[in-house]
Amino acid sequence: MLRRYKDFSIDVGLHRGSFIAAPRAEQQRWVVHRAVDELAEQLRHLDVIAPEFVDGTTRGEINAEWHGSEADYHDGSLIIEGQQVMQDWEAALMRRMAERVGAGHGDILEIGFGLGLSATFIEEQGVRSHTIVEFNDQVLEVAKAWRARRPDSDIELIQGNWQSVMPTLGDFDGIFWDAFPTSEDEFDQYVLRDSTVAEAFFSEAAAHLRPGGVFTYYTNERDSLSRRHQRSLLRYFSSFAVEVVDGLVPPADCQYWWTDRMTVVTATR
Structure with a gap:
């Protein structure tokens, strides 16, 4: 499955035939399409809110008890x-x-x-x-x-x-x-x-x-x-x-x- 949008693409390949093995193929397609739609919506939302983030700084590692x-x-x-x-x-x-x-x-x-x-x-x-x-x-x-x-x-x-x-x-x-x-x-x-x-x-x-x-x-x-x-x-x-x-x-x-x-x-x- 390849979805192309204006600002990004989502490419999903199912590598195992029994992956998400619903009784009917249309059921499998429906749930996978829904998951991809949710990912696309989340990416669009992040695109809107990311410019509002404060700059932030990078933390160092925890090195002691x-x-x-x-x-x-x-x-x-x-x-x-x-x-x-x-x-x-x-x-x-x-x-x-x-x-x-x-x-x-x-x-x-x-x-x-x-x-x-x-x-x-x-x-x-x-x-x-x-x-x-x-x-x-x-x-x-x-x-x-x-x-x-x-x-x-x-x-x-x-x-x-x-x-x-x-x-x-x-x-x-x-x-x-x-x-x-x-x-x-x-x-x-x-x-x-x-x-x-x-x-x-x-x-x-x-x-x-x-x-x-x-x-x-x-x-x-x-x-x-x-x-x-x-x-x-x-x-x-x-x-x-x-x-x-x-x-x-x-x-x-x-x-x-x-x-x-x-x-x-x-x-x-």
């Missing part, structure tokens, strides 16, 4: 191992996610403390308890100081990465995930290969949510979800809702996001 690395807080950013882990332009995004995960005012698990934006917004929801998992030693000290300013809140801080900590935890009414990859292997898998940076955590979130509990996470999706992303969600959750937070202003040198909006997902167990 993350938990003991220096956490540099300045100018509204958290930088670890040369990585822009979080910046304060995310505040509107973090607030919306916190509102969704804390709407039931129950027991909340948060993965990654960062600048403490989301943690603060979660506390504003009046939740019953708030468990925060943080891997970096210095960020954990900042989180301890943040907790000390809230003596009336039930806040538990746990040091470690989510991969090792999750088996030790119980169940929650809401889970909030915004963990940064802590090695080049994690960056390669979670950012470059998975459908979304949080995909590796989906099974853990579903396993630790009470019935009807909700899960939200940093998506790296601008204005919709890919089919692959949706299928991954529906493997673990009964339903999900998607909304867009716009008006975001990442700085010109941002390493990890370049546009003025991002989707927020609320997945329900």
Whole structure:
């Protein structure tokens, strides 16, 4: 199949006769044509929005053990191992996610403390308890100081990465995930290969949510979800809702996001 458009072409060849072996040839043609149409539409859309990106900068590699690395807080950013882990332009995004995960005012698990934006917004929801998992030693000290300013809140801080900590935890009414990859292997898998940076955590979130509990996470999706992303969600959750937070202003040198909006997902167990 060769499709030629004004600005690009799409050439699809099926190398195996039994590939997409629907009962009838017209069924195979229909689904393949649909997939090509979706790709073409996505390319056209990217052509429209790409000129609006901020310039961005290229990140360096992660070369040290993350938990003991220096956490540099300045100018509204958290930088670890040369990585822009979080910046304060995310505040509107973090607030919306916190509102969704804390709407039931129950027991909340948060993965990654960062600048403490989301943690603060979660506390504003009046939740019953708030468990925060943080891997970096210095960020954990900042989180301890943040907790000390809230003596009336039930806040538990746990040091470690989510991969090792999750088996030790119980169940929650809401889970909030915004963990940064802590090695080049994690960056390669979670950012470059998975459908979304949080995909590796989906099974853990579903396993630790009470019935009807909700899960939200940093998506790296601008204005919709890919089919692959949706299928991954529906493997673990009964339903999900998607909304867009716009008006975001990442700085010109941002390493990890370049546009003025991002989707927020609320997945329900």
